[in-house]
Amino acid sequence: xxxxxxxxxxxxxxLGLIWSLRRLGYEIVVxxxxxxxxxEKFADRYIPHDYSDREGMLEIARREKIDAVCQCCNxxxxxxxxxxxxxxxxxxxxxxxxxxxxxxxxxxxxxxxxQHLSVVPSFCFSTPEEALEHCRTAGFPLIVKPVDASAGNxxxxxxxxxxxxxxxxxxxxxxxxxxxxxxRFITGSQHGFCTxxxxxxxxxxCSNNEYSIRNPYRVEIDMWPADREAEVSAVLIPEIxxxxxxxxxxxxxxxxxxxxxxxxxxxxxxxRRVLGNMYGIPARMVSDFNWxxxxxxxxxxxxxxxxxxxxxxxxxxxxxxxxxxxxxxxIASIAVPKRYEKYVWEKYLVRKPGDEITACASEPVGFLFxxxxxxxxMKRVLIEEYDDSAVVMQQH
Numbered sequence: 012x013x014x015x016x017x018x019x020x021x022x023x024x025x026l027g028l029i030w031s032l033r034r035l036g037y038e039i040v041v042x043x044x045x046x047x048x049x050x051e052k053f054a055d056r057y058i059p060h061d062y063s064d065r066e067g068m069l070e071i072a073r074r075e076k077i078d079a080v081c082q083c084c085n086x087x088x089x090x091x092x093x094x095x096x097x098x099x100x101x102x103x104x105x106x107x108x109x110x111x112x113x114x115x116x117x118x119x120x121x122x123x124x125x126q127h128l129s130v131v132p133s134f135c136f137s138t139p140e141e142a143l144e145h146c147r148t149a150g151f152p153l154i155v156k157p158v159d160a161s162a163g164n165x166x167x168x169x170x171x172x173x174x175x176x177x178x179x180x181x182x183x184x185x186x187x188x189x190x191x192x193x194x195r196f197i198t199g200s201q202h203g204f205c206t207x208x209x210x211x212x213x214x215x216x217c218s219n220n221e222y223s224i225r226n227p228y229r230v231e232i233d234m235w236p237a238d239r240e241a242e243v244s245a246v247l248i249p250e251i252x253x254x255x256x257x258x259x260x261x262x263x264x265x266x267x268x269x270x271x272x273x274x275x276x277x278x279x280x281x282x283r284r285v286l287g288n289m290y291g292i293p294a295r296m297v298s299d300f301n302w303x304x305x306x307x308x309x310x311x312x313x314x315x316x317x318x319x320x321x322x323x324x325x326x327x328x329x330x331x332x333x334x335x336x337x338x339x340x341x342i343a344s345i346a347v348p349k350r351y352e353k354y355v356w357e358k359y360l361v362r363k364p365g366d367e368i369t370a371c372a373s374e375p376v377g378f379l380f381x382x383x384x385x386x387x388x389m390k391r392v393l394i395e396e397y398d399d400s401a402v403v404m405q406q407h
Contacts (some may be wrong), residue, residue, distance in 0.1 A: 013038045014078040016311060017071065019091060021050030021061035023361050024084035027291045027303025029053050032081060035307065040075055042068065043083075049361075063087035065094045072099060081105065084285050086114045086159065088161060092310070102312025105283065106262050109251040112258070115258040116158045116192050123278065126257065128250050130278050134196040139179050145193055146175040152196035155179055157186035163228030163373070168196055199272035201279075202237045204228075204247050205264040205286065205294060206265050207305060207318065211255035213248050213265075215305075215321035217298040221268070224315055225335055226372040230288065232393055234330045234386075235297040236341075243269075243276050250278070261311035264302065289359060289378050296382070328383040330393055334360075336371040338400045343405040345376060348398050366402075376402050 020043040021029055021246055029050040032039050041054040043075065044061040051057050053355050072080060072095045080101055082092035091322065095109035096103060104110070108276050110164060112118045117135035124130060134149075135158065138140035146169060153271075157165040163186025167178040182191040207215040218237035221230045251265055265283055269276040285291055286305075291302040300321035309315055330374065332351075336342065342364050347355055360377035368374055379401075381391040 015040060015075060016079040016081050017042065017068075017075060017077045017095070018050075018054070018081045018083065020083035021057075022046040022084065023049050023359065024287050024289060025144075025287065026050050026289075027090055028081055028083070028285060028307050031304045031307035031336060032311075034304070035311070035313070037079070037311070038295050040077070040270065042071065046167065060288060061128055062207070063089055068320050069095050069098055077101075081307060081310045084101070086284070086286055089114060089282070089284050102131060102358060103261060103263075103310045105258065108206075109258050109260070110283070113283060114159070114190070115190075116280065118189055119190065119281060120194075126253065128278060129246065129276060130311065131194045131197055133192045135190060135192050139170070139176075139183060142179045142191060142193060143175055146179075147172060149193070149195075154180045154195050154196040155191055155193050156228065157182050157188075158190045158192055163223075163226060163230075165191075166228040168227070169193075178362045191393065194403070197270050197272045198276055199277075200238065200268045201230075201268065201270050202243070202276075203233065203286070203290075204237070204243070204267050204269060204276075205290070205302070206248070206251055206314075207300065207302065208251075208255050208260055209262050209315050209318060209319075211252065211260060213251055213290040213322070214318060215298060215300040215302075216244060216248065217294050217300070218319075221229065224394075225399070229373050231333045231335065233288065233290065233293070234389055236291055236394070238386075239271065239274075241393070242274075243271065246276055247278075254281075261309065262315045264306045268341045288331060288333055288375070289380075290331070292380050293331050297329045327332055328386055328389045330381045330389055332379045332393060333375050334383065334401045335375040335377065335399060335405060336374070336376055337370050337399060338370040338404055339371050340407070341405045342366050342368060342376065342402060345401060345405045346403075347379065348400050350396075350398065351392070353377060354383060354392065355379050366393050 015035040039054040076142040093104045120133035155170045165182040222232040222233045267281045
């Protein structure tokens with residue numbers, strides 16, 4: 012009998028995990044509350060259930076007598092997988108309390124401040140009234156965030172007191188824990204920094220520029236390698252290894268987002284999971300490291316001793332572009348713009364013609380994976396000559 016794994020979701024961002032589980036020979040039981048996800052066809056069974064329901068998923072895991080649990084590309088999936096692992100004595104995960112510390116913005120920022128890490132001071136609030144009072148004296152601009160949301164949900168910049176009440180209400184509405192953080196809004200460029208930990212040391216990394224054009228709080232385009240990668244990595248890798256040592260972190264991905272302001276990287280968020288927008292596809296190209304495969308091994312408690320070191324300087328220039336609909340409605344057609352054809356080496360469509368779009372600024376229609384001859388060409392084609400003509404909507 013092959014070992015059995017419970018994978019918490021099988022969406023497009025989880026495909027790398029499910030392909031790796033199949034490669035490793037697992038019997039795959041997939042859960043999630045949306046049937047028909049793209050990875051479901053590669054699984055052996057689908058059990059409909061909300062993967063954020065920790066107790067319900069633990070009951071399923073015990074009933075199925077699983078040998079491993081594999082989280083998905085969502086923070087709530089990370090919470091549940093860590094909880095199941097702790098309750099069932101399964102390997103591969105940080106303790107549940109450590110998982111909450113890292114993935115809840117208020118707890119992580121408090122920890123980071125205590126350890127003198129490079130973060131912006133953050134203030135946590137449990138009521139709108141306290142948050143509003145803070146805004147009146149803190150000075151603008153500020154940024155407000157739910158402590159437990161992802162993909163930019165509930166995040167908003169506050170430029171003046173007249174914007175504070177609506178922004179705070181929106182952040183509380185998106186927080187399941189009903190807690191928010193408010194911090195100084197820092198100006199600068201936004202970036203991602205992905206590492207793989209083995210024995211609490213970074214053995215692989217890659218970094219990227221992040222661009223949010225249609226929606227200021229949801230990344231639409233990533234470009235590898237990041238600007239000033241060498242000098243930033245010299246700051247961030249020691250900080251990540253410091254965190255890993257203090258918290259005794261398990262093997263696997265440790266990703267952070269940072270803003271580079273006046274040459275200093277400020278950590279804004281950390282996470283221990285694969286990334287959205289099918290990040291692992293171009294990240295593998297630029298780093299020669301199979302992020303999904305080694306993360307799958309780590310989460311299943313398998314040895315990562317043979318994982319290759321990928322600490323060299325990046326070679327080549329890669330990007331993904333998220334395809335977004337220009338407005339809500341029904342999709343008429345999807346096509347790679349002719350001017351992009353020479354750069355696209357792979358594409359993946361999440362939606363198809365005839366599908367209905369209800370959140371055009373945040374609902375991906377697909378992704379283009381692209382390569383370029385230079386950083387200058389990459390920025391010119393994707394940013395300076397920004398093109399969102401790929402998705403055409405039906406006329407009303």
